[in-house]
Amino acid sequence: MRYLKSSWLVLCDKNFTIIKDGFVVFDDKIIDFGDQNRLQKLYKSKKFVHLGANSVLMPGLVNPHIHLEFAANISTLQYGSFTLWLKTVLKYRDELIDKIDTSGIDKQLDDILKSGTTSIGAISSYGLDMNSCIKSKLKVTYFIEAIGQDISKIDELFENFQKKLKKALSFKSKNFTPAVAIHSPYSTGLSLIEKCLKIAKEKNLPVTAHFLESYDEKQWLEHNSGVMAEFFLEFFNKNRSSITADKFLELFKDIKILSFVHCCYASKSQLDYIIKQKAMIVHCPKSNMLLGGKLLDIKDMNNISLGTDGLSSNDSLNMFDELKMALFMHQNIELETKARVLLYMATNMASKTLGQNTGQIKVGHKADLISFDIENKHIQNLATNIILQEKEIKDIYIDGKKII
Amino acid sequence: MRYLKSSWLVLCDKNFTIIKDGFVVFDDKIIDFGDQNRLQKLYKSKKFVHLGANSVLMPGLVNPHIHLEFAANISTLQYGSFTLWLKTVLKYRDELIDKIDTSGIDKQLDDILKSGTTSIGAISSYGLDMNSCIKSKLKVTYFIEAIGQDISKIDELFENFQKKLKKALSFKSKNFTPAVAIHSPYSTGLSLIEKCLKIAKEKNLPVTAHFLESYDEKQWLEHNSGVMAEFFLEFFNKNRSSITADKFLELFKDIKILSFVHCCYASKSQLDYIIKQKAMIVHCPKSNMLLGGKLLDIKDMNNISLGTDGLSSNDSLNMFDELKMALFMHQNIELETKARVLLYMATNMASKTLGQNTGQIKVGHKADLISFDIENKHIQNLATNIILQEKEIKDIYIDGKKII
Numbered sequence: 118m119r120y121l122k123s124s125w126l127v128l129c130d131k132n133f134t135i136i137k138d139g140f141v142v143f144d145d146k147i148i149d150f151g152d153q154n155r156l157q158k159l160y161k162s163k164k165f166v167h168l169g170a171n172s173v174l175m176p177g178l179v180n181p182h183i184h185l186e187f188a189a190n191i192s193t194l195q196y197g198s199f200t201l202w203l204k205t206v207l208k209y210r211d212e213l214i215d216k217i218d219t220s221g222i223d224k225q226l227d228d229i230l231k232s233g234t235t236s237i238g239a240i241s242s243y244g245l246d247m248n249s250c251i252k253s254k255l256k257v258t259y260f261i262e263a264i265g266q267d268i269s270k271i272d273e274l275f276e277n278f279q280k281k282l283k284k285a286l287s288f289k290s291k292n293f294t295p296a297v298a299i300h301s302p303y304s305t306g307l308s309l310i311e312k313c314l315k316i317a318k319e320k321n322l323p324v325t326a327h328f329l330e331s332y333d334e335k336q337w338l339e340h341n342s343g344v345m346a347e348f349f350l351e352f353f354n355k356n357r358s359s360i361t362a363d364k365f366l367e368l369f370k371d372i373k374i375l376s377f378v379h380c381c382y383a384s385k386s387q388l389d390y391i392i393k394q395k396a397m398i399v400h401c402p403k404s405n406m407l408l409g410g411k412l413l414d415i416k417d418m419n420n421i422s423l424g425t426d427g428l429s430s431n432d433s434l435n436m437f438d439e440l441k442m443a444l445f446m447h448q449n450i451e452l453e454t455k456a457r458v459l460l461y462m463a464t465n466m467a468s469k470t471l472g473q474n475t476g477q478i479k480v481g482h483k484a485d486l487i488s489f490d491i492e493n494k495h496i497q498n499l500a501t502n503i504i505l506q507e508k509e510i511k512d513i514y515i516d517g518k519k520i521i
Numbered sequence: 522m523r524y525l526k527s528s529w530l531v532l533c534d535k536n537f538t539i540i541k542d543g544f545v546v547f548d549d550k551i552i553d554f555g556d557q558n559r560l561q562k563l564y565k566s567k568k569f570v571h572l573g574a575n576s577v578l579m580p581g582l583v584n585p586h587i588h589l590e591f592a593a594n595i596s597t598l599q600y601g602s603f604t605l606w607l608k609t610v611l612k613y614r615d616e617l618i619d620k621i622d623t624s625g626i627d628k629q630l631d632d633i634l635k636s637g638t639t640s641i642g643a644i645s646s647y648g649l650d651m652n653s654c655i656k657s658k659l660k661v662t663y664f665i666e667a668i669g670q671d672i673s674k675i676d677e678l679f680e681n682f683q684k685k686l687k688k689a690l691s692f693k694s695k696n697f698t699p700a701v702a703i704h705s706p707y708s709t710g711l712s713l714i715e716k717c718l719k720i721a722k723e724k725n726l727p728v729t730a731h732f733l734e735s736y737d738e739k740q741w742l743e744h745n746s747g748v749m750a751e752f753f754l755e756f757f758n759k760n761r762s763s764i765t766a767d768k769f770l771e772l773f774k775d776i777k778i779l780s781f782v783h784c785c786y787a788s789k790s791q792l793d794y795i796i797k798q799k800a801m802i803v804h805c806p807k808s809n810m811l812l813g814g815k816l817l818d819i820k821d822m823n824n825i826s827l828g829t830d831g832l833s834s835n836d837s838l839n840m841f842d843e844l845k846m847a848l849f850m851h852q853n854i855e856l857e858t859k860a861r862v863l864l865y866m867a868t869n870m871a872s873k874t875l876g877q878n879t880g881q882i883k884v885g886h887k888a889d890l891i892s893f894d895i896e897n898k899h900i901q902n903l904a905t906n907i908i909l910q911e912k913e914i915k916d917i918y919i920d921g922k923k924i925i
Contacts, residue, residue, distance in 0.1 A: 506836065
């Protein structure tokens with residue numbers, strides 16, 4: 118059992134409760150927490166370790182959407198337009214994949230952990246990252262990706278998917294959760310989607326999919342037009358999308374742990390449908406901006422989490438970098454309110470996206486916690502300062518075990 | 522005379538010309554520049570030093586608006602609302618000023634230089650930064666600030682202003698340019714403004730002023746209402762602004778080197794008037810966002826430069842940090858176009874703001890240059906990659922002299 122006190126205990130609950138000089142008791146789960154008055158009386162024989170005069174203790178960050186296998190990209194993939202980017206992905210993906218090895222994957226996982234993230238959702242296109250994810254100290258939801266729509270190859274693609282899933286399932290543990298990713302409505306054939314989702318339902322696996330990331334995708338899915346239509350004609354000799362955006366969403370009925378990534382161009386009715394499905398949205402603002410997308414409206418939404426996406430469309434997998442950029446990118450929301458919403462999205466909502474009971478300091482939740490020091494004079498600026506200031510993560514606990 | 526070649530020569534002219542494998546010849550000024558074909562023939566007896574396979578050579582960045590004296594702020598001043606922030610400035614400014622000494626000012630200047638900035642505009646409220654600015658290797662336009670509107674103290678304030686200006690003028694050199702700052706329409710008395718501007722005109726000094734930084738300021742100046750009206754009643758027993766925003770702008774007639782800082786809430790007609798005055802606008806997006814302001818529209822404007830403001834309302838004086846944040850903050854402009862506009866604002870336009878002939882690689886311009894390495898595969902992403910990638914500034918030249 119551990120007994121900690123910190124200057125600022127940040128629960129990351131819906132109301133963004135902050136306890137000045139807060140106390141926490143935990144083993145692998147949170148046993149109790151609160152202010153000095155109650156906790157010191159209740160545990161008067163125990164010695165609480167003080168994390169320091171400017172310390173913050175809060176839930177570890179959760180990054181629900183990363184592609185670890187594309188980390189060799191720095192300037193290889195062209196930014197600015199989604200379809201141009203996609204063309205460079207097709208052209209250079211083999212070259213990029215050749216450049217990444219186990220040590221490159223391990224380094225990313227290590228950097229992610231040290232930057233204060235305790236759980237990730239890793240989308241795996243090739244399975245090259247599986248062993249690293251299995252042995253990482255991070256909690257990994259490992260999404261095996263189904264992609265491809267050539268009818269003649271569907272059986273082969275599905276077989277490959279099943280093979281990787283079988284291997285992943287054989288390593289399932291409390292820190293490694295196999296899951297299913299459907300790449301997107303424009304890139305994954307209908308029968309492949311149906312086969313993979315059938316398995317996901319049978320085995321109750323988390324599922325994720327990219328959805329309406331770009332204007333080009335929307336034009337293609339809904340009007341069979343635009344630059345993505347030209348792309349499909351040129352590269353795949355295809356002049357109609359196999360599926361509409363609405364029809365795609367309907368395929369995910371009855372999936373319990375479900376997320377749609379990006380949704381920048383989803384309509385009000387599509388966003389409402391996603392809410393009705395009890396599905397989460399993963400918002401990756403830096404990636405969206407680099408690929409010519411627009412900023413998702415995060416106001417008044419209660420099912421949005423924050424993620425970085427991969428180095429294929431970002432320059433950092435550090436969630437505090439993403440939080441800081443998002444704090445400046447989103448406008449027309451009062452600063453501290455915005456900072457609190459973003460931290461909630463990066464912890465509580467992101468954990469919910471992966472179906473975990475972490476991301477909030479709450480009795481019974483897993484004790485995935487981080488601590489660091491910041492300078493803070495005004496409590497009305499605490500979340501802003503947590504995001505704004507450079508900080509070194511001093512302590513990391515996963516399931517109550519001290520990792521760093 | 523120096524002869525350099527770099528992989529990417531970035532001129533920072535209006536068309537954002539990029540010369541692949543570009544050559545430059547300079548002493549204190551740029552003598553010649555161009556591509557391999559012409560330059561190698563013309564200077565065939567000379568040996569051009571290659572800066573490296575991934576090198577960029579471009580004009581040094583210019584940061585036209587900094588307050589060096591408030592650098593002790595980390596979380597002391599409250600962010601989120603301009604008027605709340607202003608109240609904390611009044612409450613804590615003595616405490617903050619007490620914490621800053623010459624070594625604190627020197628360190629900022631050194632960090633600014635090392636981050637690739639070769640010229641700054643420093644707004645001095647107290648004169649504590651004068652000696653550091655005089656001996657810095659940076660080019661400094663040193664703005665002595667006039668602030669205060671208590672009629673009974675105007676003579677004293679003006680005397681103090683004159684004393685500091687006299688000292689600054691006695692140190693005037695090619696790297697240290699004394700100048701005049703009028704704090705703002707809401708904080709500087711009309712007669713003080715007039716006296717100071719008279720001197721500025723006589724001595725042909727650059728002039729700058731904060732203008733319509735916040736909605737609160739606009740409401741106060743134009744309607745004598747809003748939270749700034751409450752502030753003036755409480756702190757200064759004043760219920761009417763002494764001047765309107767339009768009247769304030771008119772006072773600066775015939776100032777040759779003139780800039781207005783922020784202008785977030787300036788109307789179309791006010792922005793047009795500023796253009797008619799041939800005045801520049803300094804855009805400090807991070808500062809604006811932290812103080813609850815809105816983002817200035819930078820599209821279609823040809824008189825906007827980029828600046829950081831001071832650590833009183835920013836966490837960094839590094840212009841590359843400001844550029845990166847601005848790249849993600851501004852929306853609805855194509856990514857690379859935006860990156861080029863921002864780099865142009867941070868060099869060419871910022872230099873123009875301070876009345877210097879730097880900020881562009883152009884024959885006859887001063888050779889203030891920086892070089893660094895980046896990875897770049899697509900020329901259509903060069904400006905984006907210059908802003909996006911972490912980089913160490915390898916070489917810095919000011920007036921052709923190698924500083925680093």
